Amino acid sequence: MTASQPPRRTRSAAGGLLSSSDVGTANRARVLQSLLESGPASRAELARRVNVQRATLSTIVTGLLQAGVLVEEDARPHAGGAGKPARPLSFAPEALLSGAVAVSRGAVETAVVDARGVLPARHRDHLPTTCGRAELERRVLEAAEGVFAAYRGRLRGIGLTVPALCDPEAGVVLSCTAVPGLEGTALPRALATRFDAPVRLEQDVRAFAIGEKWFGQGRGRTDFAALQVDVGVGAGVMLPGHLLEGVRGYTTQLGHTCIDPDGARCSCGLRGCWETVASTRWLRAEAARRGVVGGRGTSPRRLGARAAAGDAGARALLADYADNLAIGMANLVQLLSVRFFIVHGDVVHAGEDFRRLLHERVVARSMPALADGIEVLFSELDQDAGLLGAAATVLSHHLGDTPAPAHDHL
Numbered sequence: 001m002t003a004s005q006p007p008r009r010t011r012s013a014a015g016g017l018l019s020s021s022d023v024g025t026a027n028r029a030r031v032l033q034s035l036l037e038s039g040p041a042s043r044a045e046l047a048r049r050v051n052v053q054r055a056t057l058s059t060i061v062t063g064l065l066q067a068g069v070l071v072e073e074d075a076r077p078h079a080g081g082a083g084k085p086a087r088p089l090s091f092a093p094e095a096l097l098s099g100a101v102a103v104s105r106g107a108v109e110t111a112v113v114d115a116r117g118v119l120p121a122r123h124r125d126h127l128p129t130t131c132g133r134a135e136l137e138r139r140v141l142e143a144a145e146g147v148f149a150a151y152r153g154r155l156r157g158i159g160l161t162v163p164a165l166c167d168p169e170a171g172v173v174l175s176c177t178a179v180p181g182l183e184g185t186a187l188p189r190a191l192a193t194r195f196d197a198p199v200r201l202e203q204d205v206r207a208f209a210i211g212e213k214w215f216g217q218g219r220g221r222t223d224f225a226a227l228q229v230d231v232g233v234g235a236g237v238m239l240p241g242h243l244l245e246g247v248r249g250y251t252t253q254l255g256h257t258c259i260d261p262d263g264a265r266c267s268c269g270l271r272g273c274w275e276t277v278a279s280t281r282w283l284r285a286e287a288a289r290r291g292v293v294g295g296r297g298t299s300p301r302r303l304g305a306r307a308a309a310g311d312a313g314a315r316a317l318l319a320d321y322a323d324n325l326a327i328g329m330a331n332l333v334q335l336l337s338v339r340f341f342i343v344h345g346d347v348v349h350a351g352e353d354f355r356r357l358l359h360e361r362v363v364a365r366s367m368p369a370l371a372d373g374i375e376v377l378f379s380e381l382d383q384d385a386g387l388l389g390a391a392a393t394v395l396s397h398h399l400g401d402t403p404a405p406a407h408d409h410l
Contacts, residue, residue: 069091093116097113133181158198212379224340225341284297325361
């Protein structure tokens, strides 16, 4: 093609026109998405996964190898033992670096994360819950500076996660009872300006779902829910393969759906929210009311240990708590036919007996026609879940896996 000729174009499924350059970019993104979602693969396997010709795949892979994004692993013999051993492709160390900022009640965690889910740099700072907006923004920016400074210019973007109702498209925190100083914050734009990188704002539990898709037990699955069960309760739902969101991109607030019209007053101002009986706050208050050893100072881990040791009070309390959690989870089964749940938060330390009990209660509260195949797992991402989720929001946008917002807060 000469310089005077226009780029060759192909018609998209929607009827528009895509240049060959656009198609190449899309195919490259699909290759990277496949490696993130399903792990290392040979060229032949990748070509099948993304449905491109081997010659096209080879061109894409060569470019990614030369750019230092991918590496070839040692050759592995085929399962049948016949044929030339394949060399799986995987992400290179520190490929596709993202910045991650996870703000929670009492802390701000900051890290640099690569496409393998490795954190080459991270730090945790105390964040007083009484911080006003200006003080909170100053502390978060200082924390980010301490971690991101050495990677300036290398970050594909920065993921900022918050325990709040927010509008990711506008980059606005609408309501946050856990960290009130976040309401109306200018952090997305301030971070973007400071580090010259696009910033993605997201509710923490929704980011957990994206993190599970790229780095955790959601890998290879198109439909699942990630639950956060701690002092608050929420869910991020993948259905089918994309993060479920509300009108205008608002984040969903499952923890504030009503399960008891005459129930306790919730911190959000409503009455009878699922969170009022499913949070660890309820668990500790109920332990004190029932006279369970440890009272308000107890934890899911301690209760699980006491129940395993034969403490009838702890066992009964955990059984009631499992049923409270199962109410909201079964509602997701009925509403969206979700059958795979990945649980995050302090509750995962209650132990395997509690996980099995929770699974049983979810099945029992679900319609028989929908209950078959329900799985309840405790997340394996543990203390990295928030940071991996924040980084995953950046990767998802960078690879075109989520709808683009109106702007990137830059």
